[in-house]
Ligand code: ATP
């Protein structure tokens with residue numbers, strides 16, 4: 001006897017074999033003719049497999065007839081061609097071992113459909129529902145595609161630190177890391193004395209691994225990071241988490257146009273893999289969550305991303321009759337409403353905006369000759385807005401130092417970053433993709449809390 005996943009047991013090629021299945025009961029129906037049907041799911045796929053359990057099984061009356069949704073079982077039996085509709089196979093059980101029954105009075109995931117909001121309160125059980133099973137299978141596939149894409153192109157996977165002393169974005173939205181006793185903070189001149197703290201200085205959870213990524217790109221060529229990222233932004237939106245996963249490639253000897261091409265190829269690769277490997281889950285999202293996801297993904301795979309400068313985008317936004325909450329003028333940081341207007345209404349396809357005003361972008365982005373803009377790019381997609389942010393990095397030492405001063409940063413604190421420009425500086429570029437943002441896009445799930453196993457948001461770190 002061989003153990004099969006439900007996914008494999010649903011394939012007709014295994015018919016005739018004696019198999020073992022382990023999983024959780026979704027439903028049980030008793031037939032008057034003296035047997036029961038059990039719908040079994042083990043998380044390997046969306047669909048269940050039907051188990052036929054005859055009344056002459058020794059534990060039929062005591063156990064099998066009481067199996068309820070959520071119960072865990074081990075089935076042994078023969079895989080047969082199914083007479084029923086909608087399935088190729090079923091199992092004629094020779095043994096049903098019950099690991100644990102489930103109380104039908106109190107088990108939250110009964111047949112009734114719950115709102116996604118309600119299911120967030122049951123973060124420990126929601127992976128057992130159809131929707132969340134599908135979300136996390138797709139999440140797994142996306143993670144795999146990310147590694148495949150970069151590994152096939154010879155990028156090295158590197159791990160940048162989670163605890164850091166530098167604030168890459170300068171946004172001040174960082175969680176502090178300390179081992180000081182908060183009830184008795186050592187003080188010096190009225191301020192916390194961080195020389196007594198674990199790292200002898202203020203330290204934080206990272207908001208990005210980019211600067212460290214640049215170190216490795218300046219030695220090993222193309223690299224990428226894929227890890228958790230933290231932002232203490234108190235924005236309770238459907239697109240922001242306090243802890244999310246970011247993918248950050250950093251590419252040596254590459255300019256902004258090349259960077260855009262990698263970003264476009266990368267997104268298309270992920271979509272192509274998901275459509276092929278998660279067809280059943282994607283059908284489900286298309287039917288139950290958002291009936292445009294399949295069409296949109298296919299359209300994106302088959303179209304070239306538009307490349308539009310920030311300045312052109314502002315002209316478009318200034319000309320339209322569409323009313324925005326936040327007024328448009330050259331120099332503003334684009335708001336979500338602007339980004340979505342461009343990608344959803346005006347272009348109706350993904351757009352890469354580039355060459356943003358230097359005043360709204362971080363110090364490390366390469367200055368253009370116009371003196372006004374930097375080599376930044378954002379990839380915008382319908383329904384989500386910004387999904388990728390990236391840039392060509394400033395590789396000229398003098399320009400970089402000037403930019404740091406302009407933004408009130410102390411170049412001495414970034415001595416190692418400047419060293420990269422002193423010793424064999426290279427043109428290089430990179431971007432950051434939020435894993436949860438692309439998952440939102442793929443699945444059509446409107447709230448980012450529903451595409452990560454345990455969402456961390458203001459006021460919520462329960463599980
Ligand atoms: P936004 O304007 O949406 O806050 P950002 O400009 O702060 O994004 P970047 O600093 O460029 O974003 O980060 C790179 C990517 O990380 C973004 O394109 C997005 O996909 C993702 N991202 C940023 N902040 C969050 C967050 N709080 N939760 C989830 N994903 C995020």
Ligand code: MG
Nearest residue numbers: 171231233240
């Ligand atoms: Mg932000």
